[in-house]
Amino acid sequence: MHRRHLLAVGATAVAAGLTSTASAFETGQPGTEPNKAGAEPPKAGSKLPGYVAWKDAEAFTVHSNQTLETKRGLAEGVITPIDRLFIRNNVAPPPESIVADRDAWQVEIAGVAKPATLTVADLKRIGLASVATVLQCSGNGRRYMQDMLQPGQKISGTPWTVGAAGCVIWTGVPLKAVVESLGGPAAGVKFVTGTGGESLPPGLKPRDIVVERSVPLSALDTVILAWGVNGAPIPLAHGGPLRMIVPGYSGVNNIKYVKTVALTEAETDAKIQATSYRMHGVGEKAAPSQPSVWEQPVRSWIDAPLTGMSAGRTVVSGVAFGGLHAVAQVEVTADGGKTWTRAPFVGPDLGPYAWRVFALPIDLGPGTHVLASRATDAAGNIQPDSTPPNGGGYSYNGWRGPAITVEIG
Numbered sequence: 001m002h003r004r005h006l007l008a009v010g011a012t013a014v015a016a017g018l019t020s021t022a023s024a025f026e027t028g029q030p031g032t033e034p035n036k037a038g039a040e041p042p043k044a045g046s047k048l049p050g051y052v053a054w055k056d057a058e059a060f061t062v063h064s065n066q067t068l069e070t071k072r073g074l075a076e077g078v079i080t081p082i083d084r085l086f087i088r089n090n091v092a093p094p095p096e097s098i099v100a101d102r103d104a105w106q107v108e109i110a111g112v113a114k115p116a117t118l119t120v121a122d123l124k125r126i127g128l129a130s131v132a133t134v135l136q137c138s139g140n141g142r143r144y145m146q147d148m149l150q151p152g153q154k155i156s157g158t159p160w161t162v163g164a165a166g167c168v169i170w171t172g173v174p175l176k177a178v179v180e181s182l183g184g185p186a187a188g189v190k191f192v193t194g195t196g197g198e199s200l201p202p203g204l205k206p207r208d209i210v211v212e213r214s215v216p217l218s219a220l221d222t223v224i225l226a227w228g229v230n231g232a233p234i235p236l237a238h239g240g241p242l243r244m245i246v247p248g249y250s251g252v253n254n255i256k257y258v259k260t261v262a263l264t265e266a267e268t269d270a271k272i273q274a275t276s277y278r279m280h281g282v283g284e285k286a287a288p289s290q291p292s293v294w295e296q297p298v299r300s301w302i303d304a305p306l307t308g309m310s311a312g313r314t315v316v317s318g319v320a321f322g323g324l325h326a327v328a329q330v331e332v333t334a335d336g337g338k339t340w341t342r343a344p345f346v347g348p349d350l351g352p353y354a355w356r357v358f359a360l361p362i363d364l365g366p367g368t369h370v371l372a373s374r375a376t377d378a379a380g381n382i383q384p385d386s387t388p389p390n391g392g393g394y395s396y397n398g399w400r401g402p403a404i405t406v407e408i409g
Contacts, residue, residue, distance in 0.1 A: 007179035052237045055345055059084045061163065063118055069163035076303040078321065078347045078357055079132070080166030082230050084239065088137045088164060090211050091198040093236055094257055098197070102241035105164065107225065111193075111263030113183025120227055120242055127177040129224055130169055131247055134321045137164035138250040138277055138293045144392030144401030148386065153282050155393040162301045162402050167319070167355045169244045173227030174289065175259040175261065179220065180184035190217050194244040197257035213253050213277075215246050215294060217263065222247045247353040248324040250293050250395070252277055267292075269275035280391040294303065294321035297397040298383055299360070300330050300375035302404055309406050316343070317359040324353035329376050332360045336370035336403070337385065343373070352378075366407055372403035375397060 003308030019131070020175040034247040048057050049065040068087040075084055098105065103121035143159035160166075181183060197213035215223075226245045227234060239256030246253045252272070267273055268286070278286040300320035320330040333338035343360035358373070374383045386398035 012218035012272060016235045023381065026109065038058075039305075050097075052087055054085045054235075055237075058082075060086075063158045066090075067158045067374060069158075069160055070166065072162055073303045073306055074302075075163070075166050076317070076357070078167065078354070080348060081236065081312045082169055082232070082238070085135070085166040085168060086164045087237060088135065088139075088158075088251065089256075090252070091200065091209060094197060094199050096236050098257065099233070099236050099241050102227065105241040106202075107242060107258055108180060108260045109182055109262075111186045111189050112179050113186060116182055118178070121223055121243075123173045123178065123227070126181050128171070129174050130171045131169060131222070131224060131245065132169045132354035133245065134165060134167050134173065134249045134296065134355050135251055135254065136166075136296055138252050138394045139392070139399060141299075141387070141396030141398075144396055144398065145387065145389040145393045146257040147401075148389050149282065149336055153388060153389070155282060155391065157393050164170055164251075164325065167321070168229050169231070170227035170243075171227040171231075172224040172242075172245065175225055175244075175374070176220050179224065179263070185217075185220075185263045188265050191264045191267055192217060192223060193216065193260075193262045193268050194245075194253075194258050195260040195266045196255045197259035207269065208269050208271045210269045213255060213265065213273055214267040215249060215253050219246050219249070220263075225261070236352055248295055248322075250277075253294060258315070277392065277394065279394060282389050282391050284391055286391065293392070293394045295298035296321075296367060296376050297395055298322045298325070298327060298377040298381045299397040300327075300373040300383060300399070301372050301402040302332075302371055306404060307363060309369075309408060311364060311407060311408050313361060313363050315361050316345075316371060316373075317358055317361050318373050319355040320345075320373065320375035321355035322352065322375075322379075322381070324352075325377040325379040326357055326380065327375050329378075329379045330356070330358045330373045332358075332362070333372050333374070334362055334364065334369045337372065337374075337400070340374065364406075366408050367405050370403050371406065372399045 022321040059074045066089040070086045105120045108117045140160045191214040193214040200209045244255040244258040274288045275286040280286045301317040320327045332343045343358040345356045346359045347357045376382045383399045387396045
């Protein structure tokens, strides 16, 4: 699996085998605590669930208390404001008391020569790194798969379109630096396994509910244990006080409220890993033998204009990104894919895991126009026309689903 590397600083942060890519990772300091509870003050008249009442209510489609989708076009720009970042929780968040003293939060590090339990304050003395990543729910785009189903077929889950994604900057300590400070990996380990600190509902089997995910050990070079996002402490709603960030991987692998990080010989047997988030056919039963939802596929979509187009010149803009490979180019069509024109990127390049904003001036005459974008990553992977439905509705990256059809008189 492809490896990237972190730029980190600190006494034990980057000793050996950790080369840097300045365009991808920049050193920096965590921001200021919004308030003692760890969340911005609620906005007047907010209709959002209490734990996210500080967000911009007008920016979201609320599917449930645990699923808020950013309205299309409102996450545009290189960095997504945290008050417009989508919400997807597998388990309800813990109480806000856990962010009352962020530096006191403890995380157990196992599968190393010298296992230890460290506080966030301890982690801050080991190293520092920042990385811009696309945070995207595994089911983003599920609606387009659901629309492709045959009679009698069913894919359950939130009908996300493109709004379960955003691009943010995480700040924390490289996991590799932490592992090296504890004597390095134990023998025979093959995975990085993170366990979340959510409170589990009573009366249910803990292994069926716990948010615990394993990713290949090759990700160790890039994982960070993050306490900050976009220059401020991570809000409780997004995994504060500490979140395990796995750049290039689907959102479920980025463990919120992380309380244990273990280097393990095998994948976890927790249900969320063993039989959930597996790539299986519609109507088939999920199983550990099937591919896990790990790396994000190359993807793009148009964010503007979405409505109100008239004949003449307009600028088509949107976002494009890869998974473990940086996005290399993006093309735009105005005729449903018959012809394509390369669109230039605009704004800063924040590294291989961030999305790029593209913009292309085009002339539209009277008639029907089908606008869409198609991205290619640095490894040569090209966005397909569509993504065949799978049983979980995961990893959709077709360009046709989010295409925009406009009629100009």
